[in-house]
Amino acid sequence: MTQTDNQTPEQTTEQQTETAGETDALTQNLSRAQAEIAELKDRLLRTAAEGENLRKRLEREKEDAAKYASGKFAKDILTVADNLRRALDTAPKDAVENDPVHGLIAGVEATERELIGVFERHGIQRIDPKGQRFDPNLHQAMFEIEDPTQPSGTVIQVVAAGYVQHGRLLRAAMVGVSKGGPQPEIQPGNTVNTQA
Structure with a gap:
């Protein structure tokens, strides 16, 4: 006879309860381990994405530094x-x-x-806005000139040309602007980055 055959029914039930408890503990440990693995995967993916974003940002900053040096x-x-x-x-x-x-x-x-x-x-270009509509993003009005033949707000004199470098304003054009003439039609202007 084997030892299992010699066990009483109470001992067998006790053993089954103990086995069930161990199974529950193993299941809980497995669930915790799987949750931890999922959390670590998520952290890893986020860290990888942050690293890639940082790499791209540093690359852009390096390009900008070279472009605007x-x-x-x-x-x-x-x-x-x-x-x-x-x-x-x-x-x-x-x-x-x-x-x-x-x-x-x-x-x-x-x-x-x-x-x-x-x-x-x-990448530096001259801005000579004579005859163009005054744009405060590109021009600095130094004075106004009474000229009824020109639409109001038209650049009619350039004191100093402006300059942009790769679309970024280096210096606004210093201009004289007409006043008192007919009102100009509103036209969409150029978009220029005014950050220095």
């Missing part, structure tokens, strides 16, 4: 471009080829062209 220097050099333009605007227009002033004017024009080429290589 010359912005501070460009702001400082804009006055050079302004002065070259002023020199050309005040130069005599009727200088003949043999006149010494003609060579000077040609040199200043070549210097201005080269500077504009450097600006273009760095």
Whole structure:
């Protein structure tokens, strides 16, 4: 006879209850382990997503830093471009080829062209809004001019050209704006990032 055969019915019931209790405990442990695994998977997925978002954000910031690195220097050099333009605007227009002033004017024009080429290589574009509708995102009104022939709010004089770099405003164009003329039609304007 085996030991199981020698057990009384009370001992068998006790053993079955003990086995059932162990099964319940194992089931509870399994459920807790599965819940913990699910929570850890969720944390892992969230961490991976946060890591990917961080990587993308850092990549964008790196691209922006490279794109706008010359912005501070460009702001400082804009006055050079302004002065070259002023020199050309005040130069005599009727200088003949043999006149010494003609060579000077040609040199200043070549210097201005080269500077504009450097600006273009760095994504810097000049804003010359004469005849356009005043846009406070791109223009700074310095004064108003009474001109009934122009629609009110039209840029009729540019004191200093503005500049944008890759769509971001470096310097607003300083302008004179008409007043007193007919009211202009409202037109959608350009969208420019005004953050510096």
